[in-house]
Amino acid sequence: MSSLDSKVVDIHTHMYPPAYVELLESRKTIPLIRRFEGAKDPRYIILPAEAEALDKITASDPNTLPTNLPGRPVTTHYSSLAQKLHFMDTHGIDISVISLANPWLDFVPSETAGETAKSVNSAFSEMCSTAPGRLFFFATLPLTAPPETLLAAIGHIKGLKYCRGVILGTSGLGKGLDDAALIPVFRALAANKLTIFLHPHYGLPSEVWGPRATEEYGHVLPLALGFPMETTIAVARMYLAGVFDAVPDLRMLLAHSGGTLPFLAGRIESCIVHDGHLVREGKVKSTRRTIWQVLKEQVYLDAVIYSDVGLKAAIDASGVDRLMFGTDHPFFPPLNSDEQGEWESMTWNKEAVSKALGADSEAARAVMGGNAVEVLKLYGDD
Numbered sequence: 273m274s275s276l277d278s279k280v281v282d283i284h285t286h287m288y289p290p291a292y293v294e295l296l297e298s299r300k301t302i303p304l305i306r307r308f309e310g311a312k313d314p315r316y317i318i319l320p321a322e323a324e325a326l327d328k329i330t331a332s333d334p335n336t337l338p339t340n341l342p343g344r345p346v347t348t349h350y351s352s353l354a355q356k357l358h359f360m361d362t363h364g365i366d367i368s369v370i371s372l373a374n375p376w377l378d379f380v381p382s383e384t385a386g387e388t389a390k391s392v393n394s395a396f397s398e399m400c401s402t403a404p405g406r407l408f409f410f411a412t413l414p415l416t417a418p419p420e421t422l423l424a425a426i427g428h429i430k431g432l433k434y435c436r437g438v439i440l441g442t443s444g445l446g447k448g449l450d451d452a453a454l455i456p457v458f459r460a461l462a463a464n465k466l467t468i469f470l471h472p473h474y475g476l477p478s479e480v481w482g483p484r485a486t487e488e489y490g491h492v493l494p495l496a497l498g499f500p501m502e503t504t505i506a507v508a509r510m511y512l513a514g515v516f517d518a519v520p521d522l523r524m525l526l527a528h529s530g531g532t533l534p535f536l537a538g539r540i541e542s543c544i545v546h547d548g549h550l551v552r553e554g555k556v557k558s559t560r561r562t563i564w565q566v567l568k569e570q571v572y573l574d575a576v577i578y579s580d581v582g583l584k585a586a587i588d589a590s591g592v593d594r595l596m597f598g599t600d601h602p603f604f605p606p607l608n609s610d611e612q613g614e615w616e617s618m619t620w621n622k623e624a625v626s627k628a629l630g631a632d633s634e635a636a637r638a639v640m641g642g643n644a645v646e647v648l649k650l651y652g653d654d
Contacts, residue, residue: 279366279640279642280365280640281650282360282601283368283469283596284527284576284598284599284600285370285599286373286601287399288350289392290395291391291392291395292395293305295380302322303316306326308341311345313345315342316345317343318344318473319475325340326342326343329342344603356368356601362613363614363618365599367641370410371409371410371412371439374471376415377412378473379416386414386417386425389412392412393435397433408436410469411435411439413457415441416446423456426457426464430464436467437461437466437468438468440469441472442470442506450515458518462521462523470527471503472499472503472527472528473502474502475495475498476494481493500528503526503530504530517561520570522570523570525572526571529577529583529585530571530586530590533589534585534588537564544563568590568591568594571590572596573586573590574597575595575596575597575598576621579620582624594647596639596647599618599621601615601617605617622640
């Protein structure tokens with residue numbers, strides 16, 4: 273066993289460069305960062321329900337600190353490189369592949385998107401250069417920019433030493449990832465061997481959660497259910513549109529163990545072969561690759577699922593050689609203990625790997641780091 277095989281790699285871990293934080297602080301609509309007088313940390317307001325809560329605060333008495341602030345606290349874990357390295361050292365993480373968290377640059381005006389993306393990616397590149405061999409990153413694309421600017425951005429990030437792919441949301445150019453206009457982008461990413469880390473943000477419409485959700489259920493429904501379903505729907509649409517066949521070299525890493533795809537892939541298959549419209553259109557041929565085949569040939573899954581039950585389904589769907597460990601840091605911090613100590617986002621996911629595959633087994637070591645090293649070419653300072 274080589275030293276690289278025993279590395280612990282976190283491929284799902286986010287950071288916010290200071291300039292990005294400043295951008296969010298300048299905004300009046302979500303996403304935004306809002307400071308409250310008397311509060312220890314500013315709050316990151318990203319969900320529609322959080323925006324509604326903020327509006328109520330502003331309408332009542334904006335100078336009074338409410339007992340239940342909307343959003344999540346923007347601690348030093350969000351933008352401090354020293355804090356990221358401390359988190360890694362505390363939890364025995366050898367390598368992190370950092371990325372900007374949702375909603376990336378989806379909200380940036382077209383005319384400034386290209387330069388904003390270049391600034392963010394350069395900031396990530398600089399961070400990685402200060403900890404060579406320990407940090408790599410997924411770049412951010414200026415999806416709202418003109419096509420020529422977007423394609424030029426892919427060429428730019430390919431030249432960044434520590435870049436190993438791009439992080440992408442499900443809106444694409446605004447119409448979803450099954451939009452035919454995205455094919456040139458997917459082809460450019462594939463040609464440059466840049467893996468797509470697909471991450472949700474938009475969830476499902478707020479009304480799905482019912483009238484009690486905002487006041488009584490916190491963030492549980494949109495985060496626990498909305499995000500995974502968003503990923504599932506996005507990839508199913510790509511599959512139905514033939515994106516994976518059109519770009520056979522495309523490689524995607526899906527957040528949160530692929531949403532509900534490992535559980536629902538069989539149902540998706542059944543619905544396809546029993547759909548009269550698809551059959552009449554000649555889209556259900558014997559040569560058609562099933563969604564199971566795509567999951568095992570073009571898709572990787574992270575291991576951010578928090579239980580061995582879900583992880584086993586992900587392994588069965590995609591293969592143990594296609595699973596990669598992650599923490600989702602700095603989100604889901606411990607609420608009743610020191611943030612400088614141990615986080616359940618690390619321990620729960622690590623325990624799930626051990627329970628599903630056996631502690632310190634060859635398969636567990638692959639999921640904890642070996643797969644990421646191999647797939648993303650995380651070889652030292654190269």
